[in-house]
Amino acid sequence: MQFKNPEILYFLALLIIPIIVHLFQLQKFVKTPFSNVAFLQKIQQQTRKSSRIKKWLILATRMLLFTAIVFAFSQPYFSNKNIDKKQHNFIYLDNSLSTNTKGEKGDLLKVAAQEIIKNSSLKSSYSLLTNSNFYENISNNELKNVLLKVEKTTKNLDLESILLKLNLNNKNKTNTLNKNILISDFQNTYINKFTNVTQELSLIQLQSSKKNNISIDSVFISNKNNNNFTVNVVINNIGTKQNNVPIALFNKDILVSKQTFPIKENSKKTITFTVKKSLDFSGKTTLTYSDTFGFDNTYYFTLNNNEKINILSIGNSANFLQKIYTENEFNFSEKSLQNVNYNALKNQQLIILNELKEIPEILKNSLEDFLKNGGNLVIIPNQKTNISSYNLFLENLKIGSIKNIKKDTLKITSINFKHPIFENVFSKNISNFQYPSVNNHYPITGNISSIISFENNTPFISKFINKNIYFVSSSLDKNSSNFINSPLVVPVFYNIAKASFTYPKLAYNLNEENKIEVKVKASKDEILSITSKKSSFIPLQRAYQNKVVINTTEEPQEAGFYQIKKQDSILKELAFNNPKEESSLQFLNLNDLKEQKNIITYNSIKDVFTEINKNNEVQWLWKWFLALAIVSLLLEIFILKFYKP
Structure with missing residues (x-):
């Protein structure tokens, strides 16, 4: 038994008062002379004995009355917890996409x-954490209002x-008293992470009935020609073999093609669609199939065919560059040093200094501005390069320097192979190709990453780290090197150009950091926005002279098509899809955690709240003591009225 007001019990010491009063309350008898006192002596003894019993009964009832009143005011109770401690429940409710599926109920x-x-108590306080919001120290009514509005989200914790x-x-x-409740499907992101848990956790797993x-895992484009292109849709099946699965391809809301396909157990399959070529294609492919998750049965992508990279070569003419940078993908131009239009440099994505003997001051300044933006x-040096001129340029950028030419074959x-320039170029590492060679080269110092190296491990083609500057150590004319006859020349220069401008990908994933470049001239006061039919937001962005770089992470939050706008002008269309990690059917087995310290598993949400409510249940006893006091009072009245000694 516990007491809400235990200090009241000190008043029990006052019970000594009625005891003292009753002990010293003596009744005086008057003596009357009588001839024969033997009979009267017997009556006197009986009367005194009955009176003494009555007094002790009255003393007992009064002490019982006073004791019951003191106990009633101290508010005794039976409970598993201290009544002075409040109950606070921390609840994590997983509202990721994977919980948006059907269970038994x-x-x-x-x-x-x-x-x-249904099961939470009105007497407790709560803190509710979801993947998208946190509600701290809320009441039961506030908790109910939040839960009625909770929706799925692409975010994951x-x-x-x-x-x-x-x-x-x-x-x-x-x-x-804190109770920590985690309610989730415990998808693969939780596996092997419940170690060294310091606070007690109560886990309830949400389980799908399917x-x-x-x-749809991904989409890629292949077999482009003047008339058609092929859309390849990669399908991922987790589970048993399926037959006659319907799939359709749309250009926005216009049906382009549809078909059915079978897929083997736990396998991937690529479905192809041949589509007539157009400048812009906003593709949506859908699976009409009922399975565990529905959010991953639609995939959005965009195909923009009108983007070209602007490349300017300054210096000597080079036929190999013209062959690599074809008109269908690049706007390539060559200018001699005397014919350079410096105002046009800001419109380029890539500039090649092709065997200039020196860099004039005006070109240095223009290139520095070009790089900053x-x-x-x-940089491809000349056999007779003015090293001082180049080093002055590199020193201004604080990135390194070029050493004197070395004439050595x-x-x-x-x-x-791990360099981004060679990403997806080679299916495997190659070591037995026909080695090109150089007759002379310029060693370089600085913080660089090597792309291609000589046999002595010094770099032939390298990139300055944290700078978009590539350096070729040797002139590429026939007298200095035969590198332009090597198969390596095409992927190197082609991918350098492709890396100079990041076009929007076919699709982006929600809840990931995405970097998007848009070819547009925007002043400092002009802001680009991303909009859809349902929402609009202003992303993080940085404006350069001829482009704007956009970064998205928190937004958008729904899959679909979005447009990048400059005021009312549409610059680019994007496609965002749900994270494919949410499609996994790999879940944590809570039985593996039953022996884990500080972790308790429950079969249902009702079970955990039933236990909380039971532990917080209070059986008050003050009413019983009050009833005892009333009974004691009535008993005393009964004794005084009806008990005649």
């Missing part, structure tokens, strides 16, 4: 929200973030 997320509403928020929430709560899922530069033998 219906939609997992909605059913979980309803179960919390890892366990470390959840535990950090939980610890911060409970840290400053004194005289409080165990197979077909999703995100431009890319390739060296073979080009090493390829850095």
Whole structure:
């Protein structure tokens, strides 16, 4: 038994007062002379004995009355917790895309929200964490209002973030009983992360009633020609073999093609569509199929065929560059040093200094501005390069310097296959190709990454780290090198050009950091926005002379088509899709955590709240003591009235 007001019990010491009063309350008898006193002596003894019993009964009833009143005011109770401590429940409710599926009772997320509403106690306080919001120290009614509005989100929280928020929430709560409840499907992101948990966690797993899922993994384009292109849709099947799965391809809302296909158990398959070529294609491919998840049955992508990269070569004419930078992909031009239009430099994505003997001051200044605004530069030296002129340019940029020419025949033998320039170029590492060679070269110092190296491991083609400047150590004329006859020349210069401008990809994933470049001239006061039919937002952006770089992370939040706008002008169309990691059917088995310290698993949300409510249940006893006091009072009255000694 516990007491809400235990200090009241000190008043029990006052029970000594009625005891003292009754002990010293003596009744005086008057003596009357009588001839025969034997009979009267017997009556006197009986009367005194009955009176003494009555007094002790009255004393007992009064002490019982006073004791019952003291206990009633001290408010005794039976409970598993101290009544002075408040109950606070921290609830993490996973509302990621993977919980938006059917369970035995219906939609997992909605059913979980309803179960919390139904079983939560009015007497507790709550903190509710979802993947998108955090509601701290709210009442039961506020909790219900939030849960009625909870919706799925593309955002996901890892366990470390959840535990950090939980610890911060409970840290400053004194005289409080904390219950930490995690409600999730515990998808593959949680596997092997429940180690060294310091606070007690109560886990409830949401489980789908279906165990197979077909999703659209990705889309890529191939076989482009003047008339058609091929859309390749990669399908991922998790579960048993499926037959006659329908798939359709749309250009926005216009049906382009549809077909059905079978797919083997736990496998991937590529479905192809041949599409007539157009300048812009806003593709949407859909699977009409009922499985575990529905959000991954639609995939959006955009195809823009009207973008070209502007490349300017300054210096000697080079036929190999003209062959690489064809008109269908590049706006390539060559200018001698005397014919350069310096005002046009800002419109280029890539500038190649092709065997200039020196860099004039006006060109240095223009190139520095060009690089500051995100431009890319390739330096190919001349056999008679003025090193001082080049080093002055490099020193102004604080990136390195060129050393004197070395006349030595060296073979080009090493390829850095991990360098981004060679991404998706080689299917495997090659070591037995025909080595090109140089007769002379200019060694370079600085913070560089090697792309292709000589046999002595010094760089032949390199890139300055954190700068968009590429350096070729040797002149590429026939007297200095035969590199232009090597198969390597095409992927190197082609991919340098492609890397100089990042065109929008076919599609982007939500809840990821995406970098998007838009060819547009924008002043400092002009802001680009991203809009759809349902929403609009202003992304993080940085304006350069001839482009704007946009970064998206938190926004957008829904899959679909979006447009980049400058005021009312549409600059680019983008496609965003849901994260494909959410399509996984790999979940944590809570049975593996049953022996884990500080972790308790429950079969249902009702079970955990039933336990909380039971532990918080209070059986008040003050009414019984009050009733005892009344009975004691009535008993005393009965004794005084009816008990005649």
